[in-house]
Amino acid sequence: MARPNVSRQKVLDAAAELAAAKGISATTVDEIASAAGVAKGSVYYNFESKEAMYSLLITDALERAALRIRAALNNAADGTAVATVVRAFLMGIDEHQAAGKVVATEMFRLDRPWNESLAAQRDVFFSTLQDALVRDGRESSVSDAAAVFGAMLMVGFERVVFSPSMSLERAVASAAR
Numbered sequence: 001m002a003r004p005n006v007s008r009q010k011v012l013d014a015a016a017e018l019a020a021a022k023g024i025s026a027t028t029v030d031e032i033a034s035a036a037g038v039a040k041g042s043v044y045y046n047f048e049s050k051e052a053m054y055s056l057l058i059t060d061a062l063e064r065a066a067l068r069i070r071a072a073l074n075n076a077a078d079g080t081a082v083a084t085v086v087r088a089f090l091m092g093i094d095e096h097q098a099a100g101k102v103v104a105t106e107m108f109r110l111d112r113p114w115n116e117s118l119a120a121q122r123d124v125f126f127s128t129l130q131d132a133l134v135r136d137g138r139e140s141s142v143s144d145a146a147a148v149f150g151a152m153l154m155v156g157f158e159r160v161v162f163s164p165s166m167s168l169e170r171a172v173a174s175a176a177r
Helices: 006-022 029-036 040-046 050-075 081-095 097-106 115-135 142-161 168-175
Strands: none
Touching: 006 029, 006 040, 006 050, 006 097, 029 040, 029 050, 050 081, 050 097, 050 115, 081 097, 081 115, 081 142, 081 168, 097 142, 115 142, 142 168
16 A cells, blocks of 8 residues: 655645645745745655646645535435535535635636636536536526535635634525525
8 A cells, every 4th residue: 555645745735824825926835845844855856846736736625625515415305405515515615724715716817727627627516516406496507506606615715714703504504595
């Protein structure tokens, strides 16, 4: 069995924390290495560039979220599908706040190398949300899925950044309308 690459994960975790606090552009590889407690060479051993590191971080976060919401939908009762999916998404943000902040801020940046990954995962999120809407007997167009996605993304961001005392249930109720 292969050993997990602890340095790689420490670098990704440090990169997420730093970018969540000050943005990707303002974060340097030297800062990431220092925060991870590794040599700068370890960063470049694990990632060919800063962009490759953030691309992996964003792709992993989106894939994790997509798997989480699809699993939630598969286990949801009819009539509660949208709320179940929203709850699963928000719980994922709670568990990975720094990565969630990075993804939320990068969603609207069109000049980044990871835009293709964002676009591909958008399709997964939207199809899952459309399925959830159908299971709840609601309208299910792309724009309806986009509205739920936008609501859960912004409510999740609101909880993490501005209203950390907002309960999960209140957030779900707000985003699943």
